[in-house]
Amino acid sequence: MRTYRIALVAVVLALSLRPVAAAADPLPSWREGPVKTAVLDWLAAVTLENGPDYIPPAERIAVFDNDGTSLCERPHGGSSTFQKDLVRSLVREGRIDPERMPFSAWLADDRDALRAYGWSRAYADMNAGFAGMTLEAYRDSARAWIDRNPHPRYGVLLPDLYYRPMRELMELLESRGFMVWIVTASTQDFARSFAPDALDIPPGQVIGTWTEPEYREVDGRPLLLRSAVQHDNGHENKPGAIATRIGRRPVFAAGNSNNDHAMLNWTLAGPRRALALWIHHDDDAREYAYDRGTDRIAALMGSHANGHVVSMRRDWARIFAFE
């Protein structure tokens, strides 16, 4: 009888301990504090069935900017560095004239000449230089470039520069039925050459500055080529791209600069209880500290109860998976 009682107590104890084991910290790289609490409180509220803030699964759309929000963008973003290398290889193949502007300035890294020419025109003309490449050739070049260009400070490749706390947050959201989308001003085909694998999402869930493909049939065989027509996906174009591609207003958004202001503003203005995070680069010791072009996103966070400032220094116990 005594043995029986001890066994019963053991079973009751084991059962009562189960909830503790199940409640393991879903954000271990986030330090305890007001931001982590706000994220977890919001998630609990919007997934509580019959609760006042409940968001049905179909509306659980989460959008993340890529460079500087989800992964390290310093000392220089991958996309434009890759494209300058691609210009060099097309010059070697005789497909681009190295004396012509803006290619001469791109090759010489002559920022004054590029500024005088106009940055957006310089980028558009560079993109036009890739017209005629197949989509596959461009993507393969991007992948090959990523594989041979480790980060100058950390020595790892671009896909390993995703922030561990942001990956944990994406995985937590996905585990609660959210669809995670990347919405970046960077080149879509470049971002798609590594982000889908690194984040385990389909390529269609990576929205960026895109080039209209051109369909052509050569002896009846269909080809998709890059054209010279490019659509910018920065700043105020992000909400429109979200409406066109996703077709729903997000209920979660994360960004790191004024480039994300419109996206976060659009998210916060919706009828659901939304959450917006501004990733603030204030950790020069472990990453980089910079503030340029963040005044509007900072003001937005200051004016919204559902907007929060993530201090990389204060809120993240760990920044990279390789640490």
Added chain:
Amino acid sequence: MRTYRIALVAVVLALSLRPVAAAADPLPSWREGPVKTAVLDWLAAVTLENGPDYIPPAERIAVFDNDGTSLCERPHGGSSTFQKDLVRSLVREGRIDPERMPFSAWLADDRDALRAYGWSRAYADMNAGFAGMTLEAYRDSARAWIDRNPHPRYGVLLPDLYYRPMRELMELLESRGFMVWIVTASTQDFARSFAPDALDIPPGQVIGTWTEPEYREVDGRPLLLRSAVQHDNGHENKPGAIATRIGRRPVFAAGNSNNDHAMLNWTLAGPRRALALWIHHDDDAREYAYDRGTDRIAALMGSHANGHVVSMRRDWARIFAFE
């Protein structure tokens, strides 16, 4: 003992019957014949793990044209009829001048005047007339229009005009891990006002002719408005839109006219064993019979082992769910 044996026999019998029950016809509205066999054989081959034609789940992309392929498009497509009604209501609100071309011709249904003006220009100008509407207002107008415009012959609403055999095929594909996308030349925002609900897919999986949204802030409050800039999603633009939005080449495609030729050709030319279906309208008794603008898609089906002609008369036992 005898009772025991009978019970055992019953259990064995019940177990042996289970596979038969599980193998219920997944395409009950399709008549037995070469097309149904080809579809089921292809699906079995591409989902057979370690088989020579195996397609990994991430690549299981299926694209369906909408009007005339997935649902009835006769006697007139919904999108342009709705837009003509929208012109009328904007005229009543004083927002469109009814004397101006092409609106005067649209209102009078003067096809000669529209042809002289140029069809694509006439459609583009009509779309420009909707610039400034919020995306929500356009979508709500579309829904309201659909609800008050039953089909003149069948008496049911647009969402009920989806073909039962195509719904069965979509559901079968989804049950095998395929992602089903609608790729239509019709207006994206019109198609999204009913297709996602009718087909149980997210709005982002409906790709159509789209209007660039314009982001504006009024007293800090963000708005998305329709602009005058429209991107046609017909014909040779379909493969490019698929690459831009989905980011993968489909392995299944269905269409009903030359408008889908490029999409089916692009699908069939991929490295995987793909399947393409041309829905041929040859059933005047139960639906409509028409052939205009189908010579190129017919020729494509004739030249590809993996392309099949679906005769609505011969291959479909039932066309609509309401029958």
